[in-house]
Amino acid sequence: SQKVALPRIPFRGYYPYREQDIETFHKFSIDGKLHWPFGYQEKVIDELILQGKSSDEIYEELMRDDFIDEKVIRRNLKLCLKFLEISECVTDIKMSDFIKDNLQKRLLYRDGLHYQNFMYFEIARRMARKMNIACEDEINELEKVIEEKGKQFIDFTEVPVLPCVCKALGLDFITDETLWRVRMTENGAWRGGKSVIKKMTRKEWIYSYIEYTNACIALRKYWNIE
Numbered sequence: 001s002q003k004v005a006l007p008r009i010p011f012r013g014y015y016p017y018r019e020q021d022i023e024t025f026h027k028f029s030i031d032g033k034l035h036w037p038f039g040y041q042e043k044v045i046d047e048l049i050l051q052g053k054s055s056d057e058i059y060e061e062l063m064r065d066d067f068i069d070e071k072v073i074r075r076n077l078k079l080c081l082k083f084l085e086i087s088e089c090v091t092d093i094k095m096s097d098f099i100k101d102n103l104q105k106r107l108l109y110r111d112g113l114h115y116q117n118f119m120y121f122e123i124a125r126r127m128a129r130k131m132n133i134a135c136e137d138e139i140n141e142l143e144k145v146i147e148e149k150g151k152q153f154i155d156f157t158e159v160p161v162l163p164c165v166c167k168a169l170g171l172d173f174i175t176d177e178t179l180w181r182v183r184m185t186e187n188g189a190w191r192g193g194k195s196v197i198k199k200m201t202r203k204e205w206i207y208s209y210i211e212y213t214n215a216c217i218a219l220r221k222y223w224n225i226e
């Protein structure tokens with residue numbers, strides 16, 4: 001039998017405004033549990049909400065192309081890529097080169113933690129080569145079929161990339177009209193039950209997150225949840 005090792009590959013390059021620990025869950029959950037559509041914390045939006053800003057004010061702030069300094073964004077990207085290179089030092093499968101070569105061509109991650117489909121297929125190709133398994137044509141064909149059918153391996157809520165990051169990193173494939181996949185479930189159930197994907201523009205996403213978070217904060221207040 002053969003074994004190959006690869007690291008978990010988080011990437012905050014698109015999201016300098018998210019928590020250092022990307023897997024930080026929604027801060028104001030009314031019952032301490034995870035719920036769709038927004039299971040993860042968006043600290044930059046939460047801070048503006050707690051400052052008492054309106055939804056319109058928050059949106060306008062986030063849309064500024066200088067919301068985060070370009071030097072900060074570029075430095076964050078450099079550190080993220082270096083982190084990937086270091087984490088790969090003792091692994092068989094390396095992906096930092098692929099990420100570096102493609103991050104300006106198409107969205108690599110849904111939220112900085114969960115991959116888009118084509119990342120999985122590239123990992124599969126590299127594993128096959130490492131293990132000397134001649135199945136790259138089959139992998140490529142399967143990728144084509146999956147893409148044509150619109151199937152998703154992990155359909156987590158996607159997190160929009162803000163304009164300041166798009167400008168600094170040259171992400172021309174992201175516009176105000178780009179649609180982001182948002183996972184909706186009955187009663188917000190995290191596991192089990194039927195899920196539906198709703199596609200939102202960046203503006204719709206931001207307003208939805210603000211509305212959801214404000215509702216959670218209000219309920220916590222009324223229920224005396226610290």
